[in-house]
Amino acid sequence: MSFAxxxxxxxxxxxxxxxxxxxxxxxxxxxxxxxxxxxVGGRIVETEAYVAGDAAGHGYRGMTPRNRSLFLERGHAYVYLAYGVSFMLNVSSEAPGIGTGVLIRALEPLHGIAIMRLNRGVERLRDLARGPGRLAAALRIDRSLDGTDLCREGPLWLASDGHDPGAIGLSTRIGISKDAERPLRFYVRENPFVSGPAALNR
DNA sequence: AGTGCGATTGACT
DNA sequence: GTCAATCGCACTA
Incomplete structure (x- = not known):
């Protein structure tokens, strides 16, 4: 069988x-x-929640042309361009009309690693998808995938292999200024493919 | 219509 | 450690 x-x-x-x-x-x-x-594919080792009433969330001020996918039923992709440089992959959450989601911040590369290296232009396994912009580049994710149903086989989807990720840590989120103190970031503890400062990854 | 600013990254001191 | 790149968008007027 194939990976997919x-x-x-x-x-x-x-x-x-x-x-x-x-x-x-x-x-x-x-x-x-x-x-x-x-x-290509990998294991999610780091996520952040952007919840209802969260000033750091893109859905905070209501639906706009950019963020409409965030308001889809849970399990759809919301992809946007950050800093004019990097695409970010989010999974919409909760019910239709609620602008909340989960940012996928890092992957442990598992399959199609040679393709990811070409997409990224770097060799080092650890750097292929450590960080949300790198992750999107490794998987060649851009705005054309905005709104994709991640619960259907297609260009992009979510899956499981039954693996136990081990100890999971909780910390503040990275790179935000509003609601920055809330512990809404999840990560696999002591995992080398997690982004962010070491002090937040213990 | 103009402006300020990011859910980041990579290059550089 | 610091900092510029780069651009779509939300906000002000």
């Missing part, structure tokens, strides 16, 4: 319907990306 065939999409019904629960749940799960040259 071995890892069918998660059922939407199994996704927690609260944002923090989803952020925690996605640790250890897989992101699968179908590219013309082959399938």
């Amino acid at each position: 065939g071995d890892h069918p999409p998660l059922a939407r019904a199994e996704l927690p319907d609260d944002t923090v629960g989803l952020a925690r749940y996605l640790i250890g799960k897989l992101v699968v990306r179908a590219l013309p040259e082959g399938t």
Whole structure:
């Protein structure tokens, strides 16, 4: 069997319907990306929750052309360009009309590593998808994937291989100024593929 | 219509 | 450690 065939999409019904629960749940799960040259994928080792009433969340001020995918039923991709430089992959959460989501911040590369190296232009395994912008580049994710249903086999989806991610840590989120003190970041402890300062990764 | 500013990264001192 | 790149968007007027 193929990597894609071995890892069918998660059922939407199994996704927690609260944002923090989803952020925690996605640790250890897989992101699968179908590219013309082959399938690439990796294990989620770091997420952040952007919850209702969260001043740092893009849904905070209501729906706009950019963030409309954030308001889709849970399990859809919200992709946006940060700093005019890096794309960010989020998973919409909660019910339709609620602008909340989970940012996928880092992957442990598992499959299609040669393709990821080409996409990124770097060799070092640890640097392929450590950080949300690098992750999107490794998986060649851009705005064309905004709104993708991640619970269906297609260009991009979420899956599981039953792996136990081990000890999970909780910390403040990275790179934000509003609501910065809230502990809404989940990560696999002591994992080399997690981004952020070491002090936040213990 | 103009402006300020990021859920980042990579290069450089 | 510091800092510029780069651009779409939300906000002000």
